[in-house]
Amino acid sequence: MAPRGRPRDTQVDERVLRIAAALIFERGYAGLSIDEVAERAGVAKTTLYRRWPTKDHLAVAVVARLQADDEITDTGDIRTDLVDYMDKIAAGLNRMRAAGGREGPSAGAVGELVAAAARHEDIGRMTRQQYVERNTIALALIERARVRGELRADLDAEALFDQLAGALYYRVMITGAPVDRAYAERLVSSALEGSLACH
Amino acid sequence: MAPRGRPRDTQVDERVLRIAAALIFERGYAGLSIDEVAERAGVAKTTLYRRWPTKDHLAVAVVARLQADDEITDTGDIRTDLVDYMDKIAAGLNRMRAAGGREGPSAGAVGELVAAAARHEDIGRMTRQQYVERNTIALALIERARVRGELRADLDAEALFDQLAGALYYRVMITGAPVDRAYAERLVSSALEGSLACH
DNA sequence: CCAATTACGAAACTTGAGTTGCGCAATTGG
DNA sequence: CCAATTGCGCAACTCAAGTTTCGTAATTGG
Known part of the structure; x- marks a missing residue:
């Protein structure tokens, strides 16, 4: 039971996050431009905003991946x-x-x-x-x-x-x-x- | 030996910081608009930017005042x-x-x-x-x-x-x-x- | 007084975030 | 097949930060 209308292009998420990550590391948060990400990813801005309602949300999605999954060890010490x-x-x-x-x-x-x-x-x-x-x-x-x-x-x-x-x-x-x-x-x-x- | 040209109007700093503080507390950082501060203070935007080169600088000037001067006490305990x-x-x-x-x-x-x-x-x-x-x-x-x-x-x-x-x-x-x-x-x-x- | 210097105000401008409207594409349920 | 639903691209738009230009005001040094 897939959702009702046209399904989202899942390749978009992956591509956008990769491009956004590259921009953030290269130029910092301020250097991350939504217009540029959209252009480089070959999608419309509206497509980005449907997934991440603000630039903050996109940046958080990118940076959140940097946190390790914190596999904890319990050696007894x-x-x-x-x-x-x-x-x-x-x-x-x-x-x-x-x-x-x-x-x-x-x-x-x-x-x-x-x-x-x-x-x-x-x-x-x-x-x-x-x-x-x-x-x-x-x-x-x-x-x-x-x-x-x-x-x-x-x-x-x-x-x-x-x-x-x-x-x-x-x-x-x-x-x-x-x-x-x-x-x-x-x-x-x-x-x-x-x-x-x-x- | 005052500096060379026309002196700055010192009343501007005080008035602007007061108005900016009010806006920040009322609407938060995002609700702080440089245009609005300038209008309310009755000065041109250029006058603001001469003192605080970005909105961040103005906000920091406002919020930094909130930190107590940390008078430290040394009771011996x-x-x-x-x-x-x-x-x-x-x-x-x-x-x-x-x-x-x-x-x-x-x-x-x-x-x-x-x-x-x-x-x-x-x-x-x-x-x-x-x-x-x-x-x-x-x-x-x-x-x-x-x-x-x-x-x-x-x-x-x-x-x-x-x-x-x-x-x-x-x-x-x-x-x-x-x-x-x-x-x-x-x-x-x-x-x-x-x-x-x-x- | 005069020239150099700095401050001010006003307006037009650039840039980027975020929105809106529209036509078309893809999918599901009947 | 058809209607409803949702995704997409495109283009124009709003809004606020920050810049630029220019004419004018105030001050100092000579």
Whole structure:
């Protein structure tokens, strides 16, 4: 039971996303022109707008593909698992950061994504939805470590994950500092071991 | 020794920023129209563009005023001081968040600021500069607490501050969760005490 | 006073996002 | 086969950001 009228040309989606991705990486978000994408893809603008109602939606569709699917590993050692996880998030952020067009310590496309989520209700919902899924996985990982006695019983798992993921986003978007595996290790150590003098 | 030619009308800056702020709060960033600001302020568009080269620059000038000057207090108790500090940052974020025009868990103007910093080299530099100043103050506060023995000697102060500030920004921009004093207390507790089981 | 310099206002202009209307193509259900 | 439905291309359109040109106003330095 296919839908009623003329079916959409599925090749269009693929071709447009590829061309849009090339433009974003080459010239940045501002250099992405709907008219140019349509022309290069050999389709009318109306065909684009039927699929992505705004330029923001198209850009989000392109950049969202850059995020890894966050396959999580549970080795039984929470420190190793968290470092791996942070490293994967960092890799996704670095890919998006590269899609800025500019050089230097710029947030690249990450900032545009956040702005797009703030501008459009539906993009915001989608973004938060993806976060919730990732958060659920991470909280389960932390909870298992807590149950088996690696982590303290009165742990605030939400605050812990906010600290870890937040530090990565903060560096990419605000301070422009690098996020790599070495930083992920520092971060996890700091969060796990705490900052108080030995007690 | 005044500059050479006709001096700028200083009343213009004040009036324009007031009108722009009203528009941003009323209709959000997208609802801020340069033409309308110029008309309401009774000046030509060229006069606006002489002061703020893009709409982003004008918006940043407006929103940057919302950040508190972060007067930091040093009571000698690092937990109290950090909670106070996080609460002040959170207050600034909440003010910016309110300047979004939309309802719900939106990042509001915060996302637009990050995007503006990614789009314009000079805005990015200014943003990072403000961060560096704030960071310097916070790191000094942490360092004093470390020296007097409140905090562990091998502390990673940079990671600690990234965790704290990052968690706030992360909630505002990504998850849409609230940031208030209660959360600041949870956050500081979690970061200070760590997550490992008693060791 | 005069020349150089900078600010201002007004209007026309360019560019790109997003919309609209129309004719035609492809598909389903009867 | 026929009507309803949906996709597509084309072209003209609206709207707002940002630019350009030009005539005029205010200021400094000589």
